[in-house]
Amino acid sequence: MQIPPLDDRARDExxxxxxxxxxxxxxxxxxEQLAAWLCAAHGEVPPRPLDDVRVVVFAGDHGVSASxxxxxxxxxxxxxMVRVFLAGESGVNVLAREVGARVRVLDLAVDDPLDDVxxxxxxxxxxxxxxxxxxxxxxxxxxxxxxFDAGAAAADADIDGGADxxxxxxxxxxxxxxxxxxxxxxxxxxxxxxxxxxxxxDDDGRARKVAVLERALARTVERGATDDPFAVLTSLGSAxxxxxxxxxxxxxxxxxxxxLDGVFPCAAAVVAREIAPGAEQWWVAGHRSTEPAQxxxxxxxxxxxxxxxxxxxxEGSGAVQAVPVLRNARAVLAxxxxxxxxx
Amino acid sequence: MQIPPLDDRARDExxxxxxxxxxxxxxxxxxEQLAAWLCAAHGEVPPRPLDDVRVVVFAGDHGVSASxxxxxxxxxxxxxMVRVFLAGESGVNVLAREVGARVRVLDLAVDDPLDDVxxxxxxxxxxxxxxxxxxxxxxxxxxxxxxFDAGAAAADADIDGGADxxxxxxxxxxxxxxxxxxxxxxxxxxxxxxxxxxxxxDDDGRARKVAVLERALARTVERGATDDPFAVLTSLGSAxxxxxxxxxxxxxxxxxxxxLDGVFPCAAAVVAREIAPGAEQWWVAGHRSTEPAQxxxxxxxxxxxxxxxxxxxxEGSGAVQAVPVLRNARAVLAxxxxxxxxx
Numbered sequence: 001m002q003i004p005p006l007d008d009r010a011r012d013e014x015x016x017x018x019x020x021x022x023x024x025x026x027x028x029x030x031x032e033q034l035a036a037w038l039c040a041a042h043g044e045v046p047p048r049p050l051d052d053v054r055v056v057v058f059a060g061d062h063g064v065s066a067s068x069x070x071x072x073x074x075x076x077x078x079x080x081m082v083r084v085f086l087a088g089e090s091g092v093n094v095l096a097r098e099v100g101a102r103v104r105v106l107d108l109a110v111d112d113p114l115d116d117v118x119x120x121x122x123x124x125x126x127x128x129x130x131x132x133x134x135x136x137x138x139x140x141x142x143x144x145x146x147x148f149d150a151g152a153a154a155a156d157a158d159i160d161g162g163a164d165x166x167x168x169x170x171x172x173x174x175x176x177x178x179x180x181x182x183x184x185x186x187x188x189x190x191x192x193x194x195x196x197x198x199x200x201x202d203d204d205g206r207a208r209k210v211a212v213l214e215r216a217l218a219r220t221v222e223r224g225a226t227d228d229p230f231a232v233l234t235s236l237g238s239a240x241x242x243x244x245x246x247x248x249x250x251x252x253x254x255x256x257x258x259x260l261d262g263v264f265p266c267a268a269a270v271v272a273r274e275i276a277p278g279a280e281q282w283w284v285a286g287h288r289s290t291e292p293a294q295x296x297x298x299x300x301x302x303x304x305x306x307x308x309x310x311x312x313x314x315e316g317s318g319a320v321q322a323v324p325v326l327r328n329a330r331a332v333l334a335x336x337x338x339x340x341x342x343x
Numbered sequence: 344m345q346i347p348p349l350d351d352r353a354r355d356e357x358x359x360x361x362x363x364x365x366x367x368x369x370x371x372x373x374x375e376q377l378a379a380w381l382c383a384a385h386g387e388v389p390p391r392p393l394d395d396v397r398v399v400v401f402a403g404d405h406g407v408s409a410s411x412x413x414x415x416x417x418x419x420x421x422x423x424m425v426r427v428f429l430a431g432e433s434g435v436n437v438l439a440r441e442v443g444a445r446v447r448v449l450d451l452a453v454d455d456p457l458d459d460v461x462x463x464x465x466x467x468x469x470x471x472x473x474x475x476x477x478x479x480x481x482x483x484x485x486x487x488x489x490x491f492d493a494g495a496a497a498a499d500a501d502i503d504g505g506a507d508x509x510x511x512x513x514x515x516x517x518x519x520x521x522x523x524x525x526x527x528x529x530x531x532x533x534x535x536x537x538x539x540x541x542x543x544x545d546d547d548g549r550a551r552k553v554a555v556l557e558r559a560l561a562r563t564v565e566r567g568a569t570d571d572p573f574a575v576l577t578s579l580g581s582a583x584x585x586x587x588x589x590x591x592x593x594x595x596x597x598x599x600x601x602x603l604d605g606v607f608p609c610a611a612a613v614v615a616r617e618i619a620p621g622a623e624q625w626w627v628a629g630h631r632s633t634e635p636a637q638x639x640x641x642x643x644x645x646x647x648x649x650x651x652x653x654x655x656x657x658e659g660s661g662a663v664q665a666v667p668v669l670r671n672a673r674a675v676l677a678x679x680x681x682x683x684x685x686x
Contacts, residue, residue, distance in 0.1 A: 021434075022424065022427050022432060022433060022434070023434055023656050024416065024543050024655070024656070025543065026543070026655075027434075027543075027654065027655050027656040028434065028654055028656060028660075029652050029653025029654045029655065030652040030653045030654075031652060031654070073367065077685075080685045081365065084365050084680050084685070087680060089365065089678070089679055089680030090365060090679070090680070091364075091365070091366055091370075091371065091675060091679055093678075093679075094671075094674050094675050094677075094678040094679050095671055095674065095675070097674070097678070098667065098670055098671055098674050099667070200367050200368065200369070200370075306652070307650070308651065309372050309373040309374060309649070309668065310372025310373045311370065311371060311372045311373075311374070312367070312369075312370050312372065313366050313367070313370040313371060317371075321667070321668065321671055324441065324442070324664070324667040325652065325664065327441055328437075328438055328441055328664055331437050331438065331440070331441050332434060332437050332438070334437075335432070335436075335437040335440070336432055336433070336434055336436075336437050337427050337430060337432030337433070342420075342423045342427070
């Protein structure tokens with residue numbers, strides 16, 4: 001896929017103007033880097049306001065969570081949480097309201113018919129749950145592509161609606177296991193290195209996750225499925241991971257900046273970059289996860305998180321809190337006085 | 344001075360309610376701690392909104408900066424920057440507008456008559472500049488107390504005006520040297536440990552700052568002035584440092600939460616805690632400084648910064664960016680659904 005490059009001239013002009021503001025050179029630290037990045041993305045100095053921010057939460061279940069081995073929480077919570085999102089009472093709903101961002105939740109693979117929720121939520125569904133990756137492929141042939149396209153269509157809808165900034169969120173019991181598997185497979189890392197404690201498993205729980213991942217990775221390597229990103233998504237991923245990858249690639253294709261959240265979107269981003277090299281230039285990392293797989297993913301993507309608030313919720317809840325920092329980055333470039341005018 | 348305690352029952356009730364929200368226990372990380380702190384400060388759950396946020400920037404010069412040994416910038420910039428603040432074009436002006444906070448600048452000791460600025464800015468002036476601390480006391484007898492009272496009066500004015508949250512900012516060429524001296528004197532640390540590179544001196548510049556600080560600390564120890572916080576302010580501080588301390592103590596006395604910014608307000612906070620033990624319960628740290636003296640100050644105060652954006656500007660520019668995180672902390676407690684309602 002063809003990813004447009006960022007505008008290096010706008011970036012350089014931004015850095016030049018930043019050096020001329022009423023402050024010591026470089027004294028605004030990360031804000032200066034982010035301001036220059038926004039200018040490079042928008043091709044103008046100052047960049048445009050980030051008024052219209054949209055979060056899309058991809059919801060789904062995983063076969064690997066069915067046995068209760070990898071998560072501290074039961075799987076039926078995923079469906080219950082979809083209803084919480086629709087009621088506007090999830091963590092990211094509340095945090096998004098604080099920055100004026102919209103939140104949509106899409107059912108990609110919730111293991112529940114969700115008959116009571118609106119069609120605009122359900123019509124993206126690829127399947128219910130997934131194969132348990134330690135013993136079987138996560139997805140049937142063709143489903144990874146279908147989910148990828150659903151994610152791309154979600155980005156198209158928001159961009160056509162006027163989005164200035166996009167945030168993919170994730171909701172699904174077992175998500176950190178899938179994210180760790182994808183990072184390990186794409187980057188060639190051992191299970192032991194990438195597995196963390198997720199939303200709160202103990203040491204035994206973590207050991208079970210490592211064992212599950214070792215079996216899943218061995219199965220994937222045996223099938224020779226680690227070189228093709230869609231094969232990796234089919235073997236180890238999920239409809240949500242594929243959809244997030246599609247969302248990220250389409251945003252880059254259409255030159256709309258993205259803020260990545262925790263380990264799940266960052267794992268999907270690692271896969272997305274395999275599909276569309278260069279797309280990572282259009283993304284920033286919003287929040288540092290406590291999951292080791294995110295650290296590996298960020299290093300591979302060349303990204304450094306803006307915030308580190310110790311969150312481990314997912315949903316886009318960390319990324320949405322980075323929005324004010326991005327707006328601040330724009331504001332200083334647009335609003336501060338110039339040293340040259342001090343006389 | 345009598346500092347009211349925080350409300351532990353409200354804190355406990357907040358933590359209990361946080362555990363019942365639609366999220367894994369503890370998954371909101373730092374937001375949960377901040378939400379509980381706000382509840383303890385306000386004595387109610389959820390805490391009140393933080394609508395009215397006010398920044399007070401204390402501006403002044405230092406004798407120690409006259410020789411050009413400790414700063415990369417000339418001293419006349421302090422007066423020029425006061426005018427930038429009044430034009431609304433400083434970094435903190437711009438960043439405060441993003442969160443709807445007001446900014447006042449007060450001239451405590453700018454080495455310029457500032458005849459052209461409004462009386463409300465100038466009437467707090469204690470003196471022009473200060474003694475060069477390597478060879479003389481920074482302040483005349485009585486001036487530290489006068490500046491402390493001016494800072495307390497500034498807090499009173501903002502609290503009477505309806506402030507929900509206060510942020511002391513600092514502006515003055517040479518400020519990091521003074522901040523380092525105060526931290527070293529109060530905490531008994533060697534100059535070598537506390538001195539950083541300020542707004543941008545090189546290695547030689549840093550070595551000169553260390554030498555200045557060693558002479559200043561030796562002089563202060565000789566005079567036996569390290570045990571009394573007002574004597575420390577007189578020997579090594581500045582009118583701005585004393586005013587910031589007064590501002591911080593008065594906010595705590597009147598139970599209004601404060602967000603501390605970089606090394607200068609944190610150094611003043613270390614002195615303020617000597618004057619009013621327990622006042623530090625009313626403060627949070629907004630932003631991590633690159634200055635080593637801030638790390639020592641925070642450790643002594645038991646505070647951990649909310650943000651780390653690599654800023655080294657002062658002015659309250661880091662603290663004001665932490666305001667959205669505090670508002671988020673309140674919002675999740677006030678707005679998220681409860682696990683008990685999931686059915």
